[in-house]
Amino acid sequence: MPKRVFVHIGAPKTGSTYVQNVLFSNTEVLERAGVLVPATFSAHDQAMTDLRQVPWRDPELYWTWDRLLERFAKWPGDVIVTSEGLGAATAEQARRAVESLHPAEVHIVVAARDLWRTFPSMWQQSIRARSTWRFGDFLTAVEKGRFDGFWDHYTANRMFQRWGDLVPAAQRHIVTVPQPGAPHDLLWRRFAGIFGIPDGVCEPAAPESNPSLGAPEIEVLRRVNDALGDLYPHRMPYQRVVHQHLLRAVLQRRDNDMRFGVGLDRADWVAELADQQIKEIQDYPCHIVGDLAELRPGRMNESTSPDALDDRQILNAAIETIVGMIAHADALHQQVPQPHTGMIARVKRGVRRRLVP
Template structure:
């Protein structure tokens, strides 16, 4: 039976890709240190979609939450499960998730960052998940209380209430994302301290390559999503085609020079929300790793939004994307040709050896 199970449930856009890259790239060393990551990152994601019973679960998925729990139960040491989409589970699903690992000592780990950075990051992530709404319509929906999913999945307050209340206070951990400019391993060290990972066990690479797109590039993607209609309607085929061949291979490799964010006309609203968030979290019994003051926005300044771009800027980014796609297609063709030639050489060798035999 597992001794302790750490459920890292979110939030998205809080450095989770970086943390997960370190975890999975060091899974062997962690296992030797007595810490198991059951399954693979993909299988843990499949278990998450089973737990949440989402409509976009991959029909080919085989791992369930119970399967994940069974694997964990066979391990005598500590277990880490990390998937930032777990935070979107309902109260009933969260209760099922925790109970599946009992009587092991279950810990809930939540990361949170300041809202000034969260708003543009979350909207961009939604576009990269096939949504088509504009940035201004997204922020307006949140402001008017018409998009509660944002608060449910992207702030530590509500996730801790749904998940943290299921375990004793000493097993609730809130990690704040440090501001820009600090050493890139600061966030990892905070997670490692919670997980109980000894120093030196994991080799750290640079920051995770889950890079943000610029205003023009993300607007190109949003318009592509609009034009797709009912093609690649679900998460898995969209990731295999659009995310892989357009976002990762092309758009992320572009200039992405024009940063975007919330306009200064909403700066006071965001600052007030931050103070409310800090107050609620300071009153919630849990371990805070970092500093709640890091949830106060800093460096707020006027920046454009993708909605304000003229069509010329979007057209330029789209043309660059087409050029990038041509290069990507050419490279794929070269890989196919090389693979074909290599197989042909091997086949001819087997034929010659057969004839000699």
Template sequence: MADLRQVPWRDPEATWTWDGLIAAARKWPDDVIITNEGLGGATAAQAARAVESLQPAEVHIVVVGRDLWRTLPSMWQESVRSRSLWSFEEFLKAIEEGRHDAFWNHTANRMLLRWGDLVPPERRHIITMPPPGAPETVLWERFAGVVGIGDGVCEIGEQHANPSLGAPEIELLRRLNHALGDRYPHRMPYRRGVLRHLVNPVLKNSKNDMKFSIGANRTQWILDLTEERIKELRDYPCHIVGDLDELRPADMREGVSFDELTEKQVMETALETIIGLLGYAEELHGQIEKSRGDMLTRLKKRVRHRLPIGRA
């Protein structure tokens, strides 16, 4: 994805290319699914190159859409997890004022129109995200139906959600991004360092009980945008899986505003995070010691097995 889009944050040590991916796909005798949310950021020319490179395969475009009330906080938080520095208010204001057009690249409408125009209408599919409280398998069932995965082919195990961080936890990460300066300038080293050793094992397991939301002052803005998006999709020739009405927010209850977040709450979260890091370090140390012990045992057995048996 990063190679196809030629993004400036691509890790210079990365070896995979789009052409390499296509070469591997051509060797596969059956259907191939290529998926990455970053593909939404491709330009029209990059999307055209991607679809053309897959010829003469029968290319389908599958997009998942969800309501903006959930999308906006999720996209901002994901941007912070990817090294961004801006606050939630700065993020929202930039979108309102048209200064962050790239946000729309990762929404169903922009993705479907940019990529869908490259294939016939019967090969364009939009799957709507079920509302909160729906059975966990609904989204999978919709996707499986589109790509032709029959019942019983895949074993549906325990569902693992991608938990959102709470307001003080994500604010702590945002401030850390500022403090990192020019360290971790590329995405993969950042993910290997910060996500692997801080976000995933520690921050995701913190309290995260102080949820945040867009705010009542932007409720009507969200509702107006929603109706525009639904009308655009109804008018676009494509296969709709689910119901476009599900793009309307089902629950617009408010969470904490970042204006209400105190320095004390951020400091308490920072201290809890340090404690969590100490526990994580102890756990890693135990795993290393166990690995060393297991390796030493295997080596001793191998040496015993190869030593010649002495004569009496």
């Protein structure tokens, strides 16, 4: 059994993709350093959905939580398990996960980001996960207390306590996400320090971030989700089709220069929430990496809500998206070897001969 297991549980939209890309692109050098990142990112993601038994999990998934554990059961060093979806586990599911890792020394790692950036990022993440609600409805639900799941599933405070209460205070780690303008590798260095990975072992510059969509692009995706109806209800089929051929191939390749965010009319509310979040973390015994002041919004600028776009803007974005998908389809067609015309003729003649009595 491993000596230590670091369980990175999120929160979503806190640089998880960047950190995971560094980890999974450096698995060999990490193993030589005594740190195992088992299997693949997809394996960790599937194991998370199995642990949580979420309704949108792929019923044909291969990796279960127990199967992932079997992968590193005999590793003598340290192990890292990472999925931003783990933080949304219930208290019972979290307890099952931590107990399944004993007798290893279990460390819980969570990242926190200021809410001014978190709100639009989390709504966009929900749309990428097939949701259909409008941005304004999302903000109002959180503000009016009608979406308590936001705090449980998408922010560090509550998820951290559900998991952190299961381990000693010295094994609870919270990382603050730097404000814009900080060195690009600062977040990775903060995580690496917790994992015990020395400087220079991993190359943090290669991985790419998960590009955000602009207001028209995310509104097009939201409306597509609404129009899909019952198609692709599970995560993996939706990702294989919609993510691959619409999101990554087209929408993320657009300029996406019309950014959206929380309006200044909610600035005081967000600032008050930030102070509450900081106090909760200060009162919870844990290891803090970074500066809690980074959880206060750095810049509060007015922005356009996707809800405020007119039909012309949406139509233009939709038409340009269709054009992009046509180009994508053509590129895929060019990659498929085309049969020789003479071969097609011979096949047709053979079929006709078999059909003639």
